[in-house]
Amino acid sequence: MKHWAFVSDFDGTISKKDFYWLVIEQYFPEGNELYKEWKSGKLKDIDFLGTVFKAIHQEEEQIIKDVHGIPIDEYVPEFIKLVQKNGGDFYILSAGTDYYINHIIDKYKIENVKVFSNEGIFHERNIHLNIDANDWKYSERYGIDKATVIKKLKEEYEVVHYAGDSEPDSHPAVFADLTFAKDVLKDLLKEKGVPFIAFEDFTEIEKYLVDKGLISK
Numbered sequence: 001m002k003h004w005a006f007v008s009d010f011d012g013t014i015s016k017k018d019f020y021w022l023v024i025e026q027y028f029p030e031g032n033e034l035y036k037e038w039k040s041g042k043l044k045d046i047d048f049l050g051t052v053f054k055a056i057h058q059e060e061e062q063i064i065k066d067v068h069g070i071p072i073d074e075y076v077p078e079f080i081k082l083v084q085k086n087g088g089d090f091y092i093l094s095a096g097t098d099y100y101i102n103h104i105i106d107k108y109k110i111e112n113v114k115v116f117s118n119e120g121i122f123h124e125r126n127i128h129l130n131i132d133a134n135d136w137k138y139s140e141r142y143g144i145d146k147a148t149v150i151k152k153l154k155e156e157y158e159v160v161h162y163a164g165d166s167e168p169d170s171h172p173a174v175f176a177d178l179t180f181a182k183d184v185l186k187d188l189l190k191e192k193g194v195p196f197i198a199f200e201d202f203t204e205i206e207k208y209l210v211d212k213g214l215i216s217k
């Protein structure tokens with residue numbers, strides 16, 4: 001069994017902005033109403049995202065340029081290297097799509113990070129989600145079941161840490177050994193009685209891990 005893994009959500013955790021907001025603001029103003037329907041529970045996450053991502057109508061070169069413009073927590077590439085230097089494996093676990101995550105990984109030259117997410121394919125000037133209902137980590141609501149992924153990693157690692165910011169992250173947080181939470185995830189975990197460490201950026205996560213003697217710089 002391997003010792004340690006650090007797993008992070010992407011949108012709103014590694015990135016400072018959800019990709020779907022970028023699409024809505026630039027190409028799909030109707031998405032604002034769709035967002036309200038989704039948040040009121042009328043739409044599944046995967047249906048909301050699938051609709052938004054199919055409303056881009058741009059050549060792939062432009063989409064990649066837009067993806068590269070997503071602001072991220074600038075310290076994340078350094079934090080990933082530090083995790084790896086301390087014998088940990090770093091994973092990104094996202095209910096979005098690997099399409100834009102992989103382009104961000106390439107942009108920042110991040111190495112040896114495995115991405116668990118919904119497969120995204122560029123087709124006819126849009127991003128289409130390729131969801132396999134027979135996949136081991138399938139979720140009808142999110143496309144990917146984050147809790148199932150964490151439980152599987154718990155079989156491979158002695159310790160699994162998790163970082164997230166929103167409702168889908170409240171499910172894997174239950175199974176992680178230590179959860180770092182920001183934004184609405186903090187309130188959701190308080191309601192569930194799940195312990196967490198509050199953070200705003202990855203320098204704070206690093207400081208906590210160093211102070212507790214879990215990693216060294």
